[in-house]
Amino acid sequence: MNYNKQYFEKVFSTKRMERYFKLHEDENQAILHYRSNIELAESFYPCLSVFEVALRNALSRELETMTGREDWYVVFSNTPGLTSLNRYITQASKQISGRHETVSPSKLIAELTLGFWVSLLNSEYEKVLWKHLRRAFPYMPKNMRQRKNVSAPLNSIRSFRNRIFHNESICWNLNRVADIHKELLLVMGWINQDIPEWIVVIDRFEEVSQRIKRRMNWE
Numbered sequence: 001m002n003y004n005k006q007y008f009e010k011v012f013s014t015k016r017m018e019r020y021f022k023l024h025e026d027e028n029q030a031i032l033h034y035r036s037n038i039e040l041a042e043s044f045y046p047c048l049s050v051f052e053v054a055l056r057n058a059l060s061r062e063l064e065t066m067t068g069r070e071d072w073y074v075v076f077s078n079t080p081g082l083t084s085l086n087r088y089i090t091q092a093s094k095q096i097s098g099r100h101e102t103v104s105p106s107k108l109i110a111e112l113t114l115g116f117w118v119s120l121l122n123s124e125y126e127k128v129l130w131k132h133l134r135r136a137f138p139y140m141p142k143n144m145r146q147r148k149n150v151s152a153p154l155n156s157i158r159s160f161r162n163r164i165f166h167n168e169s170i171c172w173n174l175n176r177v178a179d180i181h182k183e184l185l186l187v188m189g190w191i192n193q194d195i196p197e198w199i200v201v202i203d204r205f206e207e208v209s210q211r212i213k214r215r216m217n218w219e
């Protein structure tokens with residue numbers, strides 16, 4: 001099989017491949033770049049998976065403590081300042097019911113999007129939620145423990161995560177990608193100081209990043 005420019009444009013679309021073939025005069029190098037993008041995205045899966053689960057569990061635990069109930073989300077609809085979050089709850093409940101499953105706290109928490117969890121740290125909910133949710137980050141240095149210092153990296157990670165899961169390109173500025181990887185480890189360490197050490201055995205980012213640099217002559 002000849003995996004040439006025509007093949008990639010047919011399978012992945014001319015528009016998607018356009019940026020790669022414009023950058024590289026060598027057709028094979030453009031194809032290698034596209035492959036590298038897929039490999040780089042794949043290398044982030046362990047970190048993103050652990051980050052998302054750890055974040056939602058930590059925030060859910062503090063919301064349960066705040067409300068005194070496992071199904072903390074039911075109070076959002078009549079809590080001043082939080083009613084706008086109810087749309088996330090409604091959508092997640094519909095998704096679960098649509099699969100003919102019973103809506104339970106554990107299922108709803110797992111169904112809620114990363115966008116929901118990150119939005120809890122946005123400025124509009126600071127007065128109502130931050131004094132409770134800051135406890136989800138017990139290992140964050142005290143001199144940094146402000147809502148904006150949590151919200152900023154969370155939104156950066158969310159945006160990057162969405163690019164990966166929507167199959168968008170990320171393999172252009174590896175220094176910036178490395179910064180986001182550091183942010184992931186940093187935030188996970190704020191939640192639980194042992195996570196960064198534990199995840200190192202399955203985190204392939206550094207290995208893949210270095211291989212791409214050598215392959216693409218970006219060293």
